[in-house]
Amino acid sequence: MQEKILEMLQLQNQLNNDTNGPEWRKDVTKNDKVINWKRCIYMECAELIDSFSWKHWKNIDSGIDTENIKIELVDIWHFVMSYLLKFHTPTELVIFIENLVDTKSDIKIPKEWTSENNKNINEYLDVFEELMALALVKNDSEPYQESLTEQFFRACDASGLNFDDLYRLYIGKNVLNQFRQDHGYKEGVYKKVWNKKEDNEVMQEILSKNSDIDYQTLYNKLSEIYKKEVK
Incomplete structure (x- = not known):
């Protein structure tokens, strides 16, 4: 812990x-x-x-x-x-x-x-x-x-949010926050809705399929989906 x-x-x-x-x-x-x-x-x-x-x-x-x-x-x-x-x-x-x-x-x-x-x-x-x-x-x-x-x-x-889930979701949200910053969140050009889904939901779906995913792999997966689905 x-x-x-x-x-x-x-x-x-x-x-x-x-x-x-x-x-x-x-x-x-x-x-x-x-x-x-x-x-x-x-x-x-x-x-x-x-x-x-x-x-x-x-x-x-x-x-x-x-x-x-x-x-x-x-x-x-x-x-x-x-x-x-x-x-x-x-x-x-x-x-x-x-x-x-x-x-x-x-x-x-x-x-x-x-x-x-x-x-x-x-x-x-x-x-x-x-x-x-x-x-x-x-x-x-x-x-x-x-x-x-x-x-x-x-x-x-x-x-009902235990420590392990807090940790897993925090890592996921931290990656997402960094991803947002890297893609123009402060400048107002970042798109939070990806193919009719909020980015939070997309991140959670990735985690649900692989709860042990590491920081960089999750970031890369978000990048891949963002490029493909956000117009």
Whole structure:
């Protein structure tokens, strides 16, 4: 587990260096754009919550998108790690994270949603809203960093996202994020829809066929599909 944690931290550190420049720990990009990692966290939490049919005026029986919940958690993990890496090196964070990975939640999101579950939606959303609330706190102390990270893993447990799946999906999303940057994401020329499928979905399909695929092979496969299917 320690090796996988370190690998994720190192990949995130490198992605931040490549995407934002060497001063990103000072909360500014190479283009003088302000970075706020905690804002990224609570905005991604809002996107995750939209995976539930929480709106009382719209699609009240549409259920939940369990796979998208997991993808949103992986997105949040990018930002949690980035926030922690502002204050610590990857090596320093390994034991810190390992000690929190097994945090459990009293809330368990149903795999199969029924109309009865709608009555308890506030309870199911609480674990994510608590993470959102923590991300809004103006505090950077080490106890706070621990609380934020612990709540993230509590949200993972509630969603049925175990560490191995978090690692696998993180590697996949990290490759996709790098691929996006290399193909004009910041410039606005990158196409997120590939032959009527979002790139996230394409990446997940590749992983589902080969869960042990390595970083470079996945990148090459994405490149091959992108060239062929994106016009």
